[in-house]
Amino acid sequence: MARLTISNLDKRFGAFDILKDVNLEIPSGEFVVFVGPSGCGKSTLLRCISGLEAVSGGTLSIDGVDVTKVPPSQRGIAMVFQSYALYPHMSVFDNMAYALKIQKLGKAEIEAKVRDAARKLQLDLLLDRLPRQLSGGQRQRVAIGRAIVRDPKVFLFDEPLSNLDAALRVQTRLEIAALKQSLPGTTMIYVTHDQVEAMTLADRIVVLNAGRVEQVGTPLELYERPGSVFVAGFIGSPKMNLLAGAEAAKFGAATIGVRPEHLAFGQPGEGWAGTVMRTEHLGSESYVYVDVGSDEPMIVRTPGTAAFAQGDAVALTADEGAILRFDAGGSRLA
Numbered sequence: 453m454a455r456l457t458i459s460n461l462d463k464r465f466g467a468f469d470i471l472k473d474v475n476l477e478i479p480s481g482e483f484v485v486f487v488g489p490s491g492c493g494k495s496t497l498l499r500c501i502s503g504l505e506a507v508s509g510g511t512l513s514i515d516g517v518d519v520t521k522v523p524p525s526q527r528g529i530a531m532v533f534q535s536y537a538l539y540p541h542m543s544v545f546d547n548m549a550y551a552l553k554i555q556k557l558g559k560a561e562i563e564a565k566v567r568d569a570a571r572k573l574q575l576d577l578l579l580d581r582l583p584r585q586l587s588g589g590q591r592q593r594v595a596i597g598r599a600i601v602r603d604p605k606v607f608l609f610d611e612p613l614s615n616l617d618a619a620l621r622v623q624t625r626l627e628i629a630a631l632k633q634s635l636p637g638t639t640m641i642y643v644t645h646d647q648v649e650a651m652t653l654a655d656r657i658v659v660l661n662a663g664r665v666e667q668v669g670t671p672l673e674l675y676e677r678p679g680s681v682f683v684a685g686f687i688g689s690p691k692m693n694l695l696a697g698a699e700a701a702k703f704g705a706a707t708i709g710v711r712p713e714h715l716a717f718g719q720p721g722e723g724w725a726g727t728v729m730r731t732e733h734l735g736s737e738s739y740v741y742v743d744v745g746s747d748e749p750m751i752v753r754t755p756g757t758a759a760f761a762q763g764d765a766v767a768l769t770a771d772e773g774a775i776l777r778f779d780a781g782g783s784r785l786a
C-alpha cells in the first residue's frame with residue numbers, strides 16, 4: 453500500500469521553471485494518468501517522483517514518510533519506460549531476475565517471483581528467449597515484469613505503449629488494465645499522449661499545463677465538466693468545438709464549447725449556418741468539418757456514413773444544456 457503526497461513541488465532546469473508548485477495527493481491503489489501538451493512537464497514530474505531527477509523545491513512523501521532525498525533504489529518505486537531498456541544479452545528470465553539477484557535474494561525465491569510475474573503477463577513460454585527474439589509488445593511485457601518482481605509500492609509508466617503498433621497497443625492496454633486488477637493496492641502513475649489510454653485506464657486524470665496542475669478529476673468529470681477552456685480543448689478526440697466573440701456573447705460567455713457528438717444538423721435558419729468543408733468516414737461514424745465563419749471549422753460527429761458534399765450549406769444545432777460557457781479568464785461558468 454502506498455499513498456503518494458506531492459507538496460509544493462518545483463523543478464527548474466537552469467533558468468527554466470519546468471514544474472511550478474505541483475500539489476497532488478494520490479491514494480493507495482489508485483491509477484493516475486498524467487496528460488498535457490508536449491513539453492508541459494509530464495515526464496519530468498514522473499522522474500522527480502522516481503528520484504531520477506532531484507526536485508528544486510517542495511517535498512514528496514510515501515505513506516507520510518518524506519522520500520524527497522531518498523535515493524531512487526530505496527523508494528519502493530519501479531519505472532517502465534517507452535524504450536523497454538532491457539539487457540539485450542540476457543534471457544527474459546535473467547532480465548526479470550536481475551534486480552532480485554542484486555538484492556541477493558535466494559535462488560528459489562527469485563525463481564518463484566519471476567515465474568509468478570511471467571504467468572501474470574503470459575511470458576511463461578518465453579523465459580529462455582533473448583529480447584531480440586521477442587515482439588515489441590512482448591518486450592514491453594518483460595519490462596513490466598521486471599518491475600513487478602520487485603513488488604514496488606508505486607509503479608510509474610512513461611508512455612509504455614507508444615512504440616507499439618495500433619493492434620498491439622490495444623492488446624497491451626487491456627493487459628495493463630488486467631494488471632491493475634491483479635495488483636490491488638499498488639499505486640500506478642502513467643504518462644500518455646493517447647486519449648483512449650487516459651480515459652480507459654485512469655481512476656483519475658491529472659491535466660498539466662505549462663508545469664502546473666490545471667485540473668484533476670475522473671475521466672468523465674473532465675470530459676463532461678472541464679474546469680477551463682484548456683481542459684475542454686485538451687480532453688476528447690476529436691476535440692471540443694470552441695467559439696469566441698459574438699457567438700459566445702449570445703450565451704453570456706467569452707468562449708463557448710460544444711462536443712462534436714452534441715452537434716446535429718437542423719433546418720435552414722436554425723443554429724449556426726455553415727458550409728461543409730470535408731467529411732471523414734470512419735466506418736461506424738463520420739466527422740463532418742463545417743466552416744461557420746469562426747477561426748476553426750466546427751466538427752460534427754455523426755453515426756454512420758454522412759452523405760455530404762464539399763460546399764453543402766448546413767445548419768448546426770445543439771441543445772442548450774450541451775453548451776459549456778467560459779469566462780474571459782478561461783474558467784467555466786456555472
Ligand SMILES: Nc1ncnc2c1ncn2[C@@H]1O[C@H](COP(=O)(O)OP(=O)(O)OP(=O)(O)O)[C@@H](O)[C@H]1O
Nearest residue numbers: 465468470488489490491492493494495496497645
Ligand atoms: N535535462 C533537462 N535539461 C533542460 N531542460 C529539460 C531537461 N529535461 C526536460 N527539459 C525541459 O523540460 C520541459 C518538460 O519536459 P518533459 O519531458 O517533462 O515534458 P513532457 O510533458 O513529458 O513532454 P512530451 O509529451 O513531449 O514527452 C521541456 O521544455 C524540456 O525541454
